[in-house]
Amino acid sequence: MRWRVPLGFTTALLWLCLPTASTGAEDYPLFLRESWRIQTSILAKESGDKISRPDFRADGWYTAAVPTTVLNALVRNAVYPDPCVGMNNMRIPDASDEFNREYGLAKFSHLPGGRNPWADPWWFRKAFTLQEGLQEKRLWLTFEGINYRAEIWLNGRKIAGSHEVVGMFGRWTFDITGIAVAGGENVVAVEIFPLDFPGLPAEPQLKAFGPFGLNGGPTGDIGKNVTMHCSVGWDWIPAVRDRNMGIWQDVKISATGPVDIRDVQVVTDLPLPDISAADIRIKADLINFSDAVQEGVLSLRLRPRALGQKEAAFITKTVRLGSRETLGIAFSSEDYPELRVRNPVLWWPNGLGRPDLYEAEIGFEVGGHISKAERISFGIREVSSRADKVNNWDRRLFFVNGIKVPVRGAAWVPDMMLNHSPERLRSELRLWKEANLNLVRIWGGGTTPRAEFFDLCDEMGLLVWHDFWITGDCQGTWDKGSQDYPYDTRAFLSSAAAVVKKLRNHPSLLVWTAGNEGYPREEIYRPLRDDILAGLDGTRPFIPSSGYRTPPEGWGLSWPDNKAAGTYSGGPYYWVEPKEYYRLVDGGKDWLFKNEVGLPSVPVLESLKEFLPLEPDPEVKFPLNNVWGYHDACEDNGKYSLYDSAIRRRYGEPRDLADYALKAQLVNAESYRAVFEAVNQAAERTAGVILWKGNPAWPSVSWQIYDWYLRPNAGYYFAKRACEPLHIQLNIVDGNVWAINSTRQDRMNLEAQIRLYDRAFRKIREFAAAASVPALSSREVQVGKPGGVLPEGNGFVSLHLRDKEKLLSDNFYWLSRDGDFSFLASLAQADLKVSARREVRDGHLVVRLRLKNNGSGPAFFVALRMGNKEGSEFLPSFWSDNYLSLLPGESRDITWSADDERSPGEVLQLKWEGWNVSRQVVNID
Structure with missing residues (x-):
């Protein structure tokens, strides 16, 4: 251990042991979450200077807990019905007056005269008390996310206007020193303005097996805003009536001394392939907000979060700041040898190792008091990317710590009304991890999730693919919307810069993309790529689009290699014969890295009962009704009729809803297993596969491996099995058996046990074969029989992979040459x-x-x-x-x-x- 302590060792050590001991602000940051009141400006006609005073009476206002949208709060106050259940969403007026006229929704408005409740601003008001002892502190008010514009008032004073606070993904911090009252009551009032362009939703899905409307609406106008595009409706989510206007992320008060620490960045460098040491670089801005010269001690400590690991480094140095000066500071191993960490514990993605984390504690002490202390979690790891050619097609490869990652992931979409508690996020991401997935894709038409999302991905070893807020559906990729969207260049770029600064220290963050199936216009694209992502981050790759479109020559492609994206969307998004996935993987460029593939996925019976009426409709195939259509049982991309036909043709006409749901689980199981196993077998050729999608935005019957109630369907467990670290599988096309090793260790001298049964479950053949699989590869198991192990006609195949007596993997297939599984009905009852x-x-x-x-x-x-x-x-x-x-x-x-x-x-x-x-x-x- 080497120490460099030029000044102030004793006081710095005291701070590191007791980080809040001398701050006088032990309860800070103070999160303003409970006991907000909200009201429409149509009914609350007073001005902000009055509403934000303690003596204002908010009589008749609704209670709310922040983060929340306006609609979410009104649903909780029983003003409107829960839009997730049945057809309730068609009993809530929409932000588009044209849509309300077309479908008669104005009559459901709670406002006088049927006025559109989302056309005017809404007030959010919160009274709070600051503790004594903060009089000498600088106080800061931070909003982590507002949709869409806002004017902000505190104690009768306007502190920000709606031209400054604009865009769903911005982050705003205001100096409220001298405005906020320490030891007394304070009131913050926020006037939330709706989207500049609420957009026109597509035709709603009022019939099962009917058409989906156009994603993003018929005009794509929602793309004019810097917001959540899918709030106007997509083919898996209806229009969110208020477009999620509100305070959708945290609001907090923080306290500092005269000097603040901002924009800390931790960069780790590994001299790959050598991982025996890592160099740490830390940068930050010190800002003196006072008129006086400030001299103090800057302290830095690094330590692993894993129990039993030794401290990595402890450094202090004296810093002098002039009046109102901003000073960029840096620590590196060139100046501080302690920042070369020997034998570091590395962060690895799920399945390749443990996601070990470190903490950097950085603080500035003035006159024996902590002015600011900050703790940053980070991982020692290095990510990179490379584009190469396969049959002259572009393929994108990703690496962590020099190891090629076999990407197995799914897209994540936001909840319809942004109901994302930290507890729910933890549960969702645990489902992801336990499914043996290693990547979460943040889709460009949704949101950048709250900070806890990325903390959890760090802890669980889940890589994150982050699209920025662009979609081809609103960007002119398919002759709808415009390349000129969004209109507000400043709002987009300032929001992007804020997001990059907030997220760049997360080891889970793998890649940025400029958008989903599209990219923004040049005035946004080039500074996003060259100034914000390369300049403010520069530690992870960027690709120009998730698929379909490539920017014009001269704009720059992927960073840093300036190559094509090499990833592909395009589905299929509908049910196909499971064997078809093998043909797709073998046959074209899309599957070199497939970032969107999925199918309708009916939840289990218990979940269906939560959101659908149970009575069948004689106009629709038994046992469905037209409400299924509103919950995504429609045609176009998802082609629900193909999925429904597969249920009936493969497993027989359903006796009732329970039977339909059970047979749907068999279809889910077959399909999701086939997606991953087809890619597994082609490990040398394919770089990854990402489902469209992993989760639903609301109760849905399409594109999910678990439902809105967090119940996995059978597809979840069959995907989990297919993605397990060591796996045995059957090629259902040619009958060959394969062993898959997705770990970093060779696994040799294993035994594959294979059993074949006919349709009556009479054993045809049983034998064992040797299996050896190098790390991160797939190998065919030599079964010694031409044509593999497929039974003649219909039957079953059971596979087990063992290391001596230890079972490593098992797999069970039911097989039919013609896709008719009616023989399953004759299976005898099991005990x-x-x-x-x-x-x-x-x-x-x-x-x-x-x-x-x-x-x-x-x-x-x-x-x-x-x-x-x-x-x-x-x-x-x-x-x-x-x-x-x-x-x-x-x-x-x-x-x-x-x-x-x-x-x-x-x-x-x-x-x-x-x-x-x-x-x-x-x-x-």
Whole structure:
């Protein structure tokens, strides 16, 4: 350990041990979240200087908790119905008067005369008290996200106008020293203005199997704003009636001394392929907000977050700042050898290693008091990208710490009304991680999520692909919208700069793209690429578009290699025969790196009951009704009719809704497994695959592996299995068996066990074969039989991959030459026994289960649910496996856990049933 302590060692060490001991502001930052009041300016006619005074009476205003949109708050106050249920969204007026006239929605307005509730500004008001002891501090008011424009008032004083505060993705900090009252009551009032251009929604999906409207509406005008494009409606989300106007991210008060620390950047350099040492560089701005010269001690400490790891570095130096001076400071290993970290613990993406993190603590002390202290979490890792050619087609490769990452991911889209609590985000991203995915794509028509999202991705090893707020649907890619959108260049670029500064230290952030299937005009594109991304970040690649469009020559392509994007969207977004994915992967450039592929994905029965009426409609195929159409059972991109036909043709006409939902799970399972396994097999050729999408924006029947209630469908578990680190799989086209190794370690001398059964589940053949798979590769298992192991006609194939007695992977296929699985109906009832043992692990209740098939046939497609003793299911639930099949006499160990803490003595209720397994319910004491 080397130390450089030129001055102030004792006081600096005190600060590092007790970072708030001398601040006088132990409770800061103060987040302003609860007890807001909101009201439309139509009814609250007073001016901001009056509304923002403590003596103003907000009688009749609605209560709200921030972050929130206006519509979200009004739904919580029962002014409008929950738009996620049934057809309720068609009982709420829209921001577009033209749309309201067309569909008769004005009559649902809560305002006098049916006035459009979203056409005028809304007031957000919050009273709060600042503690004593802050009189000598500088006070700051920060808004992390407002949609769309705002005027901001504090204690009768206007501190920002709507020409300054504009754009959904901006971040604003205001000096409120001398305006805010320490030890007394304060009031902040924010007048939120609607979008400049609310856009016209597309024709709503009022019939099942009907057409989808145009994504982004018929004109694409929503793209004129710097906002969430999909709020006007897409083919997986209806129009959000208020376009999500509101305060959609945190509001906070912070306190500093005369000198503040801003824009800290931590950069890690690895001399690859050598990873035995890492150089750390840290940059920041010191800003003296006082008129006096300030001299103090700048302190820096680095330490791993992992328990038992040694401290990496501790440095102090004296700094002098002139009146109102901004000083850029830098620490590097050239000046401070302590910043060369020996044998660092590296950050790795999910499946390639642990996502180990470090913390940098940086502070400035003046006169024995901390003026500002900041803690930054970061990972020691290096990301890079390279474009190459395959058959003269462009392919984009990504690397972490010099290792090529086999990207397995899904797109993430925001909740319809931006209901994203930290707890929900943790649950969603845990679902991502436990599905063995390693990437989350932030889609360009949605939002940049709140800070907790990226913290969680750091902790879980989930790489993030970040599109900026551009979509081809609004950008003229498909003759709709315009390349001139968005209009406000300053708002876009200032928002982009704020986002880059906020996110650039996150090790999970892999790549920036200029937009989804498009890019902005040159006045935005070039400064975004060259000044903001290369200049303010410069540590990760940039690609010009997720797919379809390439900027004109001279604008610059990807950074830093100036090559084509090499990634491709384009689906398919509809059901195809699972075998087709193998042909697609083998046959064209799109699958060299496929960043959008998916299909309709009906949730399980329990979720369908939450948002759809259960009565069938005689005008629609049994057992559906037209409300299914509003929840995305439509044609065009998703072609729901193909998916519905696959359910009926492959598994038989449904007896009822429960049977339909069960058979849909079989289609989900087949399809999502095939997507990933087709790419697995072509590991040498393909660089990655990203689902469209992983999650829904609202209760939907399309494009998801878990639903809005956080219940995974069967496709989730079959994707999880296909993406496991060591995997055995069957090529369902040619019958060959493959072993997949997605880890950094070679796995040699394994054994593949293969069993074939006919349609009546009579064993045809059983044998074993050797399997050795180098790291990050796929290898065919030599089965010694021409034509592989496909049974003649219909039947089953069971695969197990073992290392001696240890089971590494298993897979079970039901197969039909002509896609007719009616033979499954003749499977004999299975005798499945389940035993359970409960324990507490890391403060959370865990249940370990052993399943044993005591019958003479398979226990096929067994689904398990865990709930309380009244039968209410715990959501989300995390199963190590589900929708599984067991051979006769086979046992399987699985686990269940939940995110929330549960009493160790709580009685649990376990339910299970399968295709040929009767429903059973047992209590677990």
